[in-house]
Amino acid sequence: MTEPLRLGIAGLGTVGIGVVKIIRRHAALLEARTGRPVVISAVCARDASKDRGVSLKDYAWETDPVALATRDDVDVFVELMGGHEGPAKDATQAALAAGKDVVTANKALLAIHGQALAELAESKGSVIRFEAAVAGGIPVIKSLLEGLAGNEITRVMGVMNGTCNYILTRMETSGLPYATVFKEADDLGYLEADPTLDVGGIDAGHKLALLASIAFGTRPAFDDVKLEGIQRIAIEDIRHAADMGYRIKLLGVAQRSARGLEQRMTPCLVPADSPLGQLEGGTNMVVIEGDSIDQVVLRGPGAGEGPTASAVMGDVLDIARGLRIATFGQPAETLEPAPSAQTGLPAAHYVRMSLQDKPGAMAKVAAALGNAGVSIHRMRQYDHTTTIAPVLIVTHKCTSSMLEQALDGLDGTGVVEGAPVALRIEEL
Amino acid sequence: MTEPLRLGIAGLGTVGIGVVKIIRRHAALLEARTGRPVVISAVCARDASKDRGVSLKDYAWETDPVALATRDDVDVFVELMGGHEGPAKDATQAALAAGKDVVTANKALLAIHGQALAELAESKGSVIRFEAAVAGGIPVIKSLLEGLAGNEITRVMGVMNGTCNYILTRMETSGLPYATVFKEADDLGYLEADPTLDVGGIDAGHKLALLASIAFGTRPAFDDVKLEGIQRIAIEDIRHAADMGYRIKLLGVAQRSARGLEQRMTPCLVPADSPLGQLEGGTNMVVIEGDSIDQVVLRGPGAGEGPTASAVMGDVLDIARGLRIATFGQPAETLEPAPSAQTGLPAAHYVRMSLQDKPGAMAKVAAALGNAGVSIHRMRQYDHTTTIAPVLIVTHKCTSSMLEQALDGLDGTGVVEGAPVALRIEEL
Incomplete structure (x- = not known):
């Protein structure tokens, strides 16, 4: 040719x-x-x-x-x-x-x-x-579609929205609250015209749906992606996570199990000393796990003129070289409808709540968790000068439905102010 | 088909x-x-x-x-x-x-x-x-050959011998000397039958020569790879490097400049908080830099049954899908003979020496460096109980030939015991 x-x-x-x-x-x-x-x-x-x-x-x-x-x-x-x-x-x-x-x-x-x-x-x-x-200049589609095609993929994870990662790491380094850092990011032109696309996890959720399709041979199913943005993350959460050796990331996870296909784009705690935990600023990272490869981590610029154009050119040059490959790695008619998992694989969770400082309050919290089958791995009650005590709980592994039941139970105790913040702890 | x-x-x-x-x-x-x-x-x-x-x-x-x-x-x-x-x-x-x-x-x-x-x-x-x-299960050849083919590649770097990285990180965490950790690695079956292939940098040097060929459109030229193993790295070097915020890695670097093609597989200091600096144990990492992509980092298992077989299968499946691509990314007859750089790009260097503790000794050291045009960025003389003082110098940027001249000069001073250890500090 x-x-x-x-x-x-x-x-x-x-x-x-x-x-x-x-x-x-x-x-x-x-x-x-x-x-x-x-x-x-x-x-x-x-x-x-x-x-x-x-x-x-x-x-x-x-x-x-x-x-x-x-x-x-x-x-x-x-x-x-x-x-x-x-x-x-x-x-x-x-x-x-x-x-x-x-x-x-x-x-x-x-x-x-x-x-x-x-x-x-x-x-x-x-x-x-x-x-x-997906993930700007990082050759992640190519790696998943071609380089790792000999693997049964077991999990794909990614920090794929640079703006969210910028906001979260900037909150941590500056100690400034979400609203202030959000404003900074907006002033710097980092946000989409509709910022919900970024901070609501929608943009990153689109990317996750594409990765999941290739990874698991399923039809892309964005509607099944469980989306949660970073808007509710308080500076306290970032500090508490750091205290316990974690960092908070807007993390996409796609995983297939007997329960079905799980697709989540939600804020999660990840170990601070893991590659995902160490990721700073606007950089993207994708983690691919397969039965033969164990784990591969790809890191690079997730946006910008050069990196995104580099990715476009990689595709153009593949076509110039005669590579013909099905869009999602196998013929479209063979892609299965993604059987959405009703409940995710069990995980430890971080729960932060504002507890009324009165006798029996903690007992009610413990009972609400216990009734949902959720057991407590670590708990801290922090110093407080008001009648509201900040309480932090790390649970043992439980499913998301058990956690939701526990959160409902907490709501019914009458001693928890507002809605607790509950975040999954993703093991790496 | x-x-x-x-x-x-x-x-x-x-x-x-x-x-x-x-x-x-x-x-x-x-x-x-x-x-x-x-x-x-x-x-x-x-x-x-x-x-x-x-x-x-x-x-x-x-x-x-x-x-x-x-x-x-x-x-x-x-x-x-x-x-x-x-x-x-x-x-x-x-x-x-x-x-x-x-x-x-x-x-x-x-x-x-x-x-x-x-x-x-x-x-x-x-x-x-x-x-x-190259780099076991990491899809690095595919990334360089295809995914990033729209870039003029500016530098490729890699930690591509898991055994060496295991030895260096184990020395750091255990405080044990090279010989002891080498023996441990041997007992664990981590070493090749001829261990020089690992610790002498030869195996990793082969990999670098292949990456350089693809990156720069040159004929693979293993004979031009400057090889230096990790055998001379003392536990003191690892400690001093850590003190200054660096870690020592057996790092391959291929870089093309007006000086020609530079290919090195040598122990280098890298910033401890960089992805390369954070790499532990037997894991491999390759860093690819290009004019559009800026920097992409790929990390994964560098050896083992599953990961290496995964890489073999990636290639087999490409062939099954009909991808036909020239071995090193462009027709072999168009690959240029690699014009080997006589001297590398300037860099800061770490130099550790054993200095006789007598008046005027330090002045002679400073003069030897100065005469070679090498200026001192940081210097430390450590406590000592013998008549030999451990002295550590970090130079300003200089070329490898200037550094060699400085080392020759140190040898002629008569106040330096044995050969100094000199390691390049690679900027990331």
């Missing part, structure tokens, strides 16, 4: 421009590595007059992404617009229907419509690649 | 048996992922009567690896014998000459004969894959 591979790039934001820059800067290198020129035929964005810091005059300009996606001189449609409905979805479908390959950074689109798009792609002999959709 | 992919496996040690086990255990999973059965036609080892804990009766048995490699019912020759001459080389050449693909875990063979073998493979339209040759 010495024919050029011709790209149509839709979306000229940070990532799109990053891709254009790599192709311009490394034309010779890319041709040496793939044996054929990689060229851009056309680009598409709303505003053609905007100065994007790189010359686009060699490329045809389309204002309609569907028109771009179906051009005769486009072999690969590179979708970098984002959004799980509207133009991104329409153009991706049009590209696939026209027999084009698709490279995308769009986690929402694939987490929600991945099954249908994969079926469409396979019916046309096209491929969809999405390394840039 | 629904034809089975048929393997011939030469070498039924730990890794070979691991591969057999995966293929037997996961036949359905592997077929789902590749769209075709992956089967073993024949195996080869010296002793057919030995109980290897897994049934081999379904496979033809060959005693001659060349005969195995050229069987009509073998599509992929899986070379797990080891050794850079003799049967491994002969059978690999025979397989390629017969148009077979080759999957190998043999770092020495490829580091030394990789260029010739790659040329032979390409002349026959065959591929050679070698994920298992």
Whole structure:
């Protein structure tokens, strides 16, 4: 194959421009590595007059992404617009229907419509690649889909939202409360226009659904991801966790057991001296566990022009080299509907509550936990100057449903103020 | 493609048996992922009567690896014998000459004969894959060759000999001297039959030469790897390094600059709080830096039945899926002869010496360094009860040739006992 591979790039934001820059800067290198020129035929964005810091005059300009996606001189449609409905979805479908390959950074689109798009792609002999959709520049999709394909995967975990990890580590180092650090992150431009996508765990949940599909041969099922954001994490939780040798991370975990497929994107405690516990700032990390590999940890930049464009280019170059692989690693029709686990595997939990300081209060707490079958591994009551005592409990292993029953019981004691904060402790 | 992919496996040690086990255990999973059965036609080892804990009766048995490699019912020759001459080389050449693909875990063979073998493979339209040759189960070859192929790679680093890392971390935690911990490692069966392969850095040096070739588009050039083992590392060095916030690792570094290609496998100081500094025991870690990606860190088991077999299977499944890629990422004839750097990029260095405790001694040391253009960043002289004072110097950045000149100068002062220990401090 010495024919050029011709790209149509839709979306000229940070990532799109990053891709254009790599192709311009490394034309010779890319041709040496793939044996054929990689060229851009056309680009598409709303505003053609905007100065994007790189010359686009060699490329045809389309204002309609569907028109771009179906051009005769486009072999690969590179979708970098984002959004799980509207133009991104329409153009991706049009590209696939026209027999084009698709490279995308769009986690929402694939987490929600991945099954249908994969079926469409396979019916046309096209491929969809999405390394840039998960954990930025880290080659995690490739590792899971290809490098570790000889493994039965047992668990996939990841810190995959740099903004949340920035907020949590900044709270710890500065001692500032969530609201203040959230404001800082917003001022620094770290947050999505809708910040719930970040701090509510939605963005990271999309990524987890994609990893789970590849790992377990199931249909992507974002709706089954248990989502909990970091908004309720107080500075006290971060301090208490540190006291006990843990750090709090917004951690995605996908795990398959006899109970079904468990997908969680929730704040968890992880050992402070583990690779996940040591992860600082906006960096991402994915942990893959398999029956032969034991554990592999991948760490790198989760966002940004260069890293995300690097991931897009990895997919483009695979296509240039002739790699044809099913979207989620096996034919879409063989992906099983993900049987969602009703209750997760047992784990120790961290529970923090505000307890009324009066005789018998602690006995009521202990009884509520005991009635739910939850036993106490460690407990601390902290100094207090008011009539409300901060109480911290680490449970022995229990299921999430047992924990919920215990929390309901605590609510019924009449001695616990507000809702306790309960966080899973993830073993590594 | 629904034809089975048929393997011939030469070498039924730990890794070979691991591969057999995966293929037997996961036949359905592997077929789902590749769209075709992956089967073993024949195996080869010296002793057919030995109980290897897994049934081999379904496979033809060959005693001659060349005969195995050229069987009509073998599509992929899986070379797990080891050794850079003799049967491994002969059978690999025979397989390629017969148009077979080759999957190998043999770092020495490829580091030394990789260029010739790659040329032979390409002349026959065959591929050679070698994920298992570098860093065990970590998908590092795939990440560098494919996932990060859109980057100009700027540096590759790795801790890739688990035995050395075990010895160094065990020295630190136990406070025991090198000789004692070396003996422990030997008793535990961690060392190669020729332990110099491990502690002399040769095994890890082979791996570095392979990474450098892919990273920089150069011919594998093991002879140009600057090798230094860990045998000279004293418990004092480990303690001093820790005092200053560093840890000592047998670290491979490949870097290309205007000076040429630098390949080093030497003990280095790395920041204790960096991912490399935090690496404990037998685990491996590879750090890849590129112009777009910034830095990606991959961590995982560097040896053992499961992890190494997982890497072999990753390559086998790529071939089953139809991925055809040049051995070192671009056609062998386009790989440049590696222009070896005569002197490395400047770095700070750690120097420990035993200084005679007499007037003017320190002045002579300072003069020797100054005459070589090496300036002192930090210096400590430790308490001592004899007439020999332990002296520790951290230099400002200097080249390795400046440092060698300084060490020659120290030798000429007549006040330094024995040879100083000098270690590079690698910035991360």
